[in-house]
Amino acid sequence: MSVAPMSLWISFSVGILVLLFIDLALFGKGSKKGGVKLALIESALWVTVALAFNLWFAFEFGRELGIQFFTGYIVEKSLSMDNLFVILLIFTSFGIPSAYQHRVLFYGVFGAVLMRAVFILVGVQLLQSFHWILYLFGGILVVTAFKLLRDSDEASDVHNSFGVRFFKKWLPTTRTIKGEKFFIREDGGLKATPLFMA
Numbered sequence: 001m002s003v004a005p006m007s008l009w010i011s012f013s014v015g016i017l018v019l020l021f022i023d024l025a026l027f028g029k030g031s032k033k034g035g036v037k038l039a040l041i042e043s044a045l046w047v048t049v050a051l052a053f054n055l056w057f058a059f060e061f062g063r064e065l066g067i068q069f070f071t072g073y074i075v076e077k078s079l080s081m082d083n084l085f086v087i088l089l090i091f092t093s094f095g096i097p098s099a100y101q102h103r104v105l106f107y108g109v110f111g112a113v114l115m116r117a118v119f120i121l122v123g124v125q126l127l128q129s130f131h132w133i134l135y136l137f138g139g140i141l142v143v144t145a146f147k148l149l150r151d152s153d154e155a156s157d158v159h160n161s162f163g164v165r166f167f168k169k170w171l172p173t174t175r176t177i178k179g180e181k182f183f184i185r186e187d188g189g190l191k192a193t194p195l196f197m198a
Contacts, residue, residue: 003061018114019049024106048140093158094194104198107182164197173197 020072021040050073058066085107089100126133158164167173174191178184182196 003065020106020110027028030064063088090158090198096179096198097177100177100195103180104195107197167192167197 004012010161023046054066054069054073056070076148087105090096091104123137172189172191174184174186174193176184176186177193177195180195181193183190183192185191
């Protein structure tokens with residue numbers, strides 16, 4: 001069980017969604033180029049929002065839980081740094097113009113947040129129902145760690161990744177980028193653009 005009531009979880013989720021859509025409206029409009037200065041301002045705003053929530057959380061639920069939230073935030077922030085290189089690789093591989101990268105990144109992060117929430121909820125239920133599954137998850141992490149250590153120096157081709165091959169098998173795709181559209185009509189049918197694939 002959570003220390004926070006369900007109303008806080010709902011408010012938190014709605015607040016994050018509202019902030020994400022405000023972010024898209026302010027910083028992700030069309031072909032507007034932001035540059036490093038705008039990226040730093042946007043990052044500072046997000047960090048400020050997180051720390052303000054952290055202060056309120058610590059005041060409301062106690063110093064110890066506030067420190068745990070802050071620790072989790074710092075760990076997540078540092079782990080997300082390696083994602084920058086993956087994102088750069090994806091944008092370069094698919095030839096995503098810088099004018100549309102914020103839009104693609106926004107929806108990618110939004111999808112990742114939703115998937116993470118689903119996996120956490122399902123994982124918690126599985127762990128509460130089947131304690132032995134903890135060993136299975138641990139084994140998956142160990143195998144993944146060895147695979148990452150072994151393959152870390154090899155350059156990977158995003159176009160040959162499982163996700164891209166899966167989508168191309170079930171969804172018609174094109175290499176054409178037309179503005180910020182994720183789907184376009186081409187050859188009489190609807191096709192996913194590289195923005196959607198990224």
